[in-house]
Amino acid sequence: MDICPKCGLPKETCICGELEKSQQKIKISVAERKYRKKVTIIDGITQDTKKVAKQLKEELACGGTVKDKRIELQGEHVKKVIEKLQKLGFNKETIER
Numbered sequence: 001m002d003i004c005p006k007c008g009l010p011k012e013t014c015i016c017g018e019l020e021k022s023q024q025k026i027k028i029s030v031a032e033r034k035y036r037k038k039v040t041i042i043d044g045i046t047q048d049t050k051k052v053a054k055q056l057k058e059e060l061a062c063g064g065t066v067k068d069k070r071i072e073l074q075g076e077h078v079k080k081v082i083e084k085l086q087k088l089g090f091n092k093e094t095i096e097r
């Protein structure tokens with residue numbers, strides 16, 4: 001059985017991951033790339049960044065990339081990204097835009 005190093009509980013019952021998720025400071029912004037293409041940038045997701053990016057891309061049916069801990073989605077999706085992140089367990093209060 002895997003034990004969480006933070007709280008000492010078995011991994012199945014530990015909620016450290018969920019807690020961390022709800023406390024993460026996330027920043028969403030929109031930037032303009034060449035040819036006036038807009039991208040939505042999501043900073044601050046430090047856990048499962050690639051997995052989250054994949055889910056966002058599927059949900060929004062758009063392309064995107066992950067660089068370090070930054071997710072870039074093609075197009076302007078701020079509202080939808082916030083909704084989707086909430087569904088994934090992130091806390092709206094910690095999402096800055």
Ligand SMILES: [Zn+2]
Nearest residue numbers: 004007014016
């Ligand atoms: Zn734990």
